[in-house]
Amino acid sequence: QVQLVQSGAEVKKPGASVKVSCKASGYTFTSYGISWVRQAPGQGLEWMGWISAYNGNTNYAQKLQGRVTMTTDTSTSTAYMELRSLRSDDTAVYYCARGTEYFQHWGQGTLVTVSS
Amino acid sequence: EIVLTQSPDFQSVTPKEKVTITCRASQSIGSSLHWYQQKPDQSPKLLIKYASQSISGVPSRFSGSGSGTDFTLTINSLEAEDAATYYCHQSSSLPFTFGPGTKVDIK
Numbered sequence: 514q515v516q517l518v519q520s521g522a523e524v525k526k527p528g529a530s531v532k533v534s535c536k537a538s539g540y541t542f543t544s545y546g547i548s549w550v551r552q553a554p555g556q557g558l559e560w561m562g563w564i565s566a567y568n569g570n571t572n573y574a575q576k577l578q579g580r581v582t583m584t585t586d587t588s589t590s591t592a593y594m595e596l597r598s599l600r601s602d603d604t605a606v607y608y609c610a611r612g613t614e615y616f617q618h619w620g621q622g623t624l625v626t627v628s629s
Numbered sequence: 630e631i632v633l634t635q636s637p638d639f640q641s642v643t644p645k646e647k648v649t650i651t652c653r654a655s656q657s658i659g660s661s662l663h664w665y666q667q668k669p670d671q672s673p674k675l676l677i678k679y680a681s682q683s684i685s686g687v688p689s690r691f692s693g694s695g696s697g698t699d700f701t702l703t704i705n706s707l708e709a710e711d712a713a714t715y716y717c718h719q720s721s722s723l724p725f726t727f728g729p730g731t732k733v734d735i736k
Contacts, residue, residue: 550673550727558665558673558716558727574724608672614720615663617684619672 515539517620524626532595533623535609542590546613549594551605563613599627633728641734648704650731652717657697661721668713
């Protein structure tokens with residue numbers, strides 16, 4: 514069965530960076546893109562962008578341009594999302610999901626807390 | 630950016646009742662509209678893709694309709710386990726966006 518397993522919770526100071534991993538199994542990794550969605554505490558879902566696991570093409574939300582980088586490692590079927598220059602309003606649960614248009618399989622979420 | 634609005638924001642419903650949630654897009658998105666269910670402390674779950682296409686493993690009481698700018702998620706004969714927040718999501722135009730969510734509570 515398809516599984517996406519994300520790395521554990523992180524606590525970061527403002528200005529730091531965080532890198533969240535998402536290890537995929539149960540399907541051919543390069544056949545699907547990986548999208549990232551975040552959810553601030555008590556808030557709705559926010560699309561962050563996606564990466565093609567086939568050729569590495571990316572598309573990022575404009576508000577995150579310059580601060581976010583999505584990558585993949587096809588040898589380990591793992592996707593990564595790095596967010597730099599963290600601010601308090603980046604505090605959220607970060608989800609990876611399989612697909613670039615709709616998201617049928619999701620990771621369990623990674624809580625990133627930004628606090629001084 | 631395409632803005633999605635949902636109504637109602639909140640609905641309290643008795644079991645077996647029919648629930649209708651609407652999602653309106655700020656411009657036409659064809660059928661590129663998907664619905665998710667999220668229960669507290671869980672990841673979202675895909676219910677409907679491309680406005681009306683069913684998803685394997687999702688109960689048949691969930692259905693979707695609409696195209697262009699107006700879409701509907703219908704839950705026929707609500708069950709207690711359907712208490713959740715429901716989100717619409719468009720993939721017609723970048724940046725992809727989500728609606729603000731509709732919380733469904735069980736009376």
